[in-house]
Amino acid sequence: MTAPALQELILVGLYPTVLCAVIGTDIARRVIPNLLVAALLLGFAAMALVAPLPDLSLRLLVAGAVTALGFSLFSQGLVGAGDVKLAGALMLWLDPVQLPLFALFAGLIGGGLSLALAVRLQRRAAGGPAAAPVEASLPYAVALAGAGLLLHPYSSLMLGA
Template structure:
């Protein structure tokens, strides 16, 4: 197995799974996960020709800027903004609409799950006080969409 295949089939999915686990457990996406995604993509630059590199960089930059705009408005966390930009490097530019749809659907499912959990907690509590965070783990939707689209990536065909 070549190094590029190890990165594509091992490092990328593992980093996304780590982001999902951490976001669910602690509502934090560690900077190390984002750095691993960035370093893995940088390593691919030296190991193989990357399709649509300039467009990937443009989309990732735009998504990062949008993410930090949403963070400034306190709509998402900084970890979500950083993760979104890093994941967009790995997503084919032509897959961006599918990525948005998949992450939107996953966000909707997370919202439904959180609402059901809150409803269940209110039923158990005499005072209706919620113990859990009011925020949604958007990193789960972002990383989940990245995992769903990964098998169809042009990066895998180029490796």
């Protein structure tokens, strides 16, 4: 397999597939499997070997900073460890300048999820149509992966492929 073909397979095959799997498992079980985060990390490592990135050190720095900040929030019980690992891995795939947009999109999607969850819990409490038990935790990996999918087409990885 040629380097450009491998790069394209990773960019348009692996990355979106893994993020869709993350969304599915987080909705179904409120779990982000380490295997999926590892797939993102290994896929990025393969990308960096196939097509050297001029901003690799900055990507690593931003990913490390996001992960460190995330684990400080995790230590306070504010976010889950899986969400932290996912956010750090996603920062490798997105351009460092996309960090503010990533935070904005994840926040907007997370806000929509929060609103939907609040409505379901309110209906459940009122004995309305939501008869099935409702998980009270927020599947925030949906917001993180959604933001990653929204920004991916505009990253330098995709534009340079």
